[in-house]
Structure formats: structure tokens, C-alpha cells
Amino acid sequence: MGYALSATVTQAFAPTLEATRAALADQGFGVLTEIDLAATLKAKIDVDIAPQVILGACRPPLAHAALSAEPSIGLLLPCNVVVRSVDDETTLVEAMDPEVMVTLTDNAELGGVADDARQRLTAALASLTD
Structure with a gap:
């Protein structure tokens, strides 16, 4: 089993980031945290990486x-x-596949929650490539 759901989008980073926020909102997700890895690594250890949030x-x-x-x-x-x-x-x-929660915890009660989250995240990612 892989641990990620993914979509490759033929679009620049900034508009894809905005579209991802909107796609998540359309599926009922709010964004609680946002970490700009490129800015953080530049500020903390003076290295450059491609834009990544x-x-x-x-x-x-x-x-x-x-x-x-x-x-x-x-x-x-x-x-x-x-x-x-x-x-x-x-x-x-990329999104962490919620099914990983079930395998990490070995708690079958999480199955329905993980299925719902996976369907919503998959739909959000699919909407980015439509």
C-alpha cells in the first residue's frame, strides 16, 4: 500500500496552490495550518528548494x-x-492517504472515516486536473 494520493497539474505553482485550497473547501475541508517549506528552509538553514507548501x-x-x-x-x-x-x-x-490511519492504528472502527476522507480528498485532487 502506498501512503499518498496524488495529482500532477499542468499549471504553475501559485495558481495550483489557490485551486487546491478551493478544491479542499468544496469537499468540506478547512485549512488549519499552512507551512511554506521553501521559505522556512531558506530562513532557518539558508537552502533553496522548489516552492512547496x-x-x-x-x-x-x-x-x-x-x-x-x-x-x-x-x-x-x-x-x-x-x-x-x-x-x-x-x-x-499530494495528500496523505487516510487509509494509512487504519493500518497504523489497526483500528477497524476508523475504516468508515478513512473511506469518507479518502473519497473527498480523491475528488479534490481529481478536480485539479479536470
């Missing part, structure tokens, strides 16, 4: 259901979605 996406009903089934699941939340520039015209968008 981690979005911490959360859909509260899913988070609540997951926490109800597995109180320590907060360690794996929120759903991380990475938007990374490949080149000037190509951006890769």
Missing part, C-alpha cells in the same frame, strides 16, 4: 468521528496536503 486540512465531522474511534488519532491529524512545484508549468499535489 504543506496544507493541514481538516473536516471537523471526520476529525470528531476519528477521535471518537481512536482518541490518540490526533497524532495523525490534520490531513496533510502538499503542493510542490515540479517546474514552471507543472505542480504536484
Whole structure:
């Protein structure tokens, strides 16, 4: 089993980042955190990497259901979605596959939550390439 859902978008980084935020919102996710890896690494250790942002996406009903089934699941939340520039015209968008929660915890009660989250994230990523 892989650990990521992904979409390769034929579009520059900045508009893909905005489109990803919108696609997540369309699927009921809010972005709780945003980490600009390129800026952080430049500021902290003076290295340059291609533009890359981690979005911490959360859909509260899913988070609540997951926490109800597995109180320590907060360690794996929120759903991380990475938007990374490949080149000037190509951006890769990846999301942690929620099914990983089930395999890491060995808690079958998370199955329905993971399925719902996976369907929503897959739809969000698919909308970026339509």
C-alpha cells in the first residue's frame, strides 16, 4: 500500500496552490495550518528548494468521528496536503492517504472515516486536473 494520493497539474505553482485550497473547501475541508517549506528552509538553514507548501486540512465531522474511534488519532491529524512545484508549468499535489490511519492504528472502527476522507480528498485532487 502506498501512503499518498496524488495529482500532477499542468499549471504553475501559485495558481495550483489557490485551486487546491478551493478544491479542499468544496469537499468540506478547512485549512488549519499552512507551512511554506521553501521559505522556512531558506530562513532557518539558508537552502533553496522548489516552492512547496504543506496544507493541514481538516473536516471537523471526520476529525470528531476519528477521535471518537481512536482518541490518540490526533497524532495523525490534520490531513496533510502538499503542493510542490515540479517546474514552471507543472505542480504536484499530494495528500496523505487516510487509509494509512487504519493500518497504523489497526483500528477497524476508523475504516468508515478513512473511506469518507479518502473519497473527498480523491475528488479534490481529481478536480485539479479536470
